[in-house]
Amino acid sequence: MIAGNRSINYLRISVTDRCNFRCRYCVPASPFSVIEHKKIARYEELLKITRLACELGITKVRITGGEPFVRKGIFSFLEKLCNLDALKDVSITTNGSLLTRDKIKALIQMGIKRLNFSLDTLDPVKFASITGRDRFHRVWDSIMTAHSLGISPIKINAVALRGFNDDEIDSLAALTMEYPFHLRFIEYMPMGDSAVEKNQQILTQEIQDKIESSFGPLIPMEREYNDGPAKKFKLSNAKGVVGFITPISSHFCSECNRLRLTSRGTLRPCLLHNYEKDILISLRNGASDRELKSIIESTLTHKPLFHSLNEANAKDIPISHMTSIGG
Numbered sequence: 001m002i003a004g005n006r007s008i009n010y011l012r013i014s015v016t017d018r019c020n021f022r023c024r025y026c027v028p029a030s031p032f033s034v035i036e037h038k039k040i041a042r043y044e045e046l047l048k049i050t051r052l053a054c055e056l057g058i059t060k061v062r063i064t065g066g067e068p069f070v071r072k073g074i075f076s077f078l079e080k081l082c083n084l085d086a087l088k089d090v091s092i093t094t095n096g097s098l099l100t101r102d103k104i105k106a107l108i109q110m111g112i113k114r115l116n117f118s119l120d121t122l123d124p125v126k127f128a129s130i131t132g133r134d135r136f137h138r139v140w141d142s143i144m145t146a147h148s149l150g151i152s153p154i155k156i157n158a159v160a161l162r163g164f165n166d167d168e169i170d171s172l173a174a175l176t177m178e179y180p181f182h183l184r185f186i187e188y189m190p191m192g193d194s195a196v197e198k199n200q201q202i203l204t205q206e207i208q209d210k211i212e213s214s215f216g217p218l219i220p221m222e223r224e225y226n227d228g229p230a231k232k233f234k235l236s237n238a239k240g241v242v243g244f245i246t247p248i249s250s251h252f253c254s255e256c257n258r259l260r261l262t263s264r265g266t267l268r269p270c271l272l273h274n275y276e277k278d279i280l281i282s283l284r285n286g287a288s289d290r291e292l293k294s295i296i297e298s299t300l301t302h303k304p305l306f307h308s309l310n311e312a313n314a315k316d317i318p319i320s321h322m323t324s325i326g327g
């Protein structure tokens with residue numbers, strides 16, 4: 001599938017809007033409700049949409065949420081997904097809190113070799129304050145277990161926030177000296193009504209300068225085929241990679257190869273624009289495969305060339321939170 005001059009081969013599927021954490025940058029500040037069960041796409045519906053998307057050129061899927069592992073039956077869904085011949089790569093983004101050694105082994109057995117964890121701090125007290133849950137050690141243990149079982153690469157996402165983890169930029173980057181992890185600093189995206197202030201956002205240049213003043217130059221790495229949006233660097237003698245995801249300071253829209261499928265069964269051509277197309281309703285109303293494929297294709301005609309999140313009077317900023325769209 002082509003959108004403009006971008007070849008779309010990556011589907012990001014959010015399997016749930018529910019989460020056992022309450023990360024302050026992710027969930028709404030005011031009380032919020034979750035989507036009713038009957039409005040959530042069933043696994044067989046997600047599988048059917050994915051299979052059709054594969055027939056149109058999708059070869060790579062990442063599962064996200066909400067927290068994917070809070071949804072019942074996720075392992076058997078993942079197994080079926082891994083069995084789709086057209087899919088060359090299935091990976092998951094998780095907060096890691098519900099993963100045990102046996103569960104990670106089960107993921108490896110079905111062919112999942114890559115995991116992204118979210119970890120914004122190495123301080124258990126700060127971890128509890130940002131996520132709303134006292135689970136630092138559980139998450140750290142999951143990361144270490146995944147590492148010991150050979151999951152590779154392990155990517156760790158950290159949202160950089162002034163007044164929260166700006167004093168930990170060095171210690172997070174230093175993880176790459178000891179472990180072959182990809183530590184990715186993400187610029188905070190203000191979405192919906194968040195408890196995090198816009199002025200807490202830290203742009204990549206500041207993080208990069210801080211790391212270089214402590215560790216020396218960040219050596220740029222060649223981009224590989226199918227690389228995500230992170231700009232990748234290595235510190236001298238490091239085992240791992242320092243990455244920067246820069247939706248604000250340098251948007252990567254011209255390279256974006258993604259389509260999103262939300263747990264409500266809507267297709268979104270862009271995380272940061274509100275346009276979405278309900279494919280679940282057509283599926284439930286008996287649309288043919290051809291009709292469903294044409295919904296997928298027509299959604300991509302709405303894939304924007306850029307987003308306006310960093311503009312002062314942005315008109316189309318996302319009204320939903322990351323938990324409901326799927327980060």
Ligand code: SAM
Binds near residue numbers: 066095159323
């Ligand atoms: N629950 C899983 C997790 O935390 O990894 C998967 C879903 S979460 C929405 C996916 C990613 O989005 C996480 O790495 C999280 O840090 C990131 N994220 C959430 N809200 C964000 C925001 N407002 N700005 C930047 N990144 C955000």
Ligand code: SF4
Binds near residue numbers: 022118131322
């Ligand atoms: Fe949950 Fe992930 Fe959002 Fe944190 S970032 S609230 S773990 S969905």
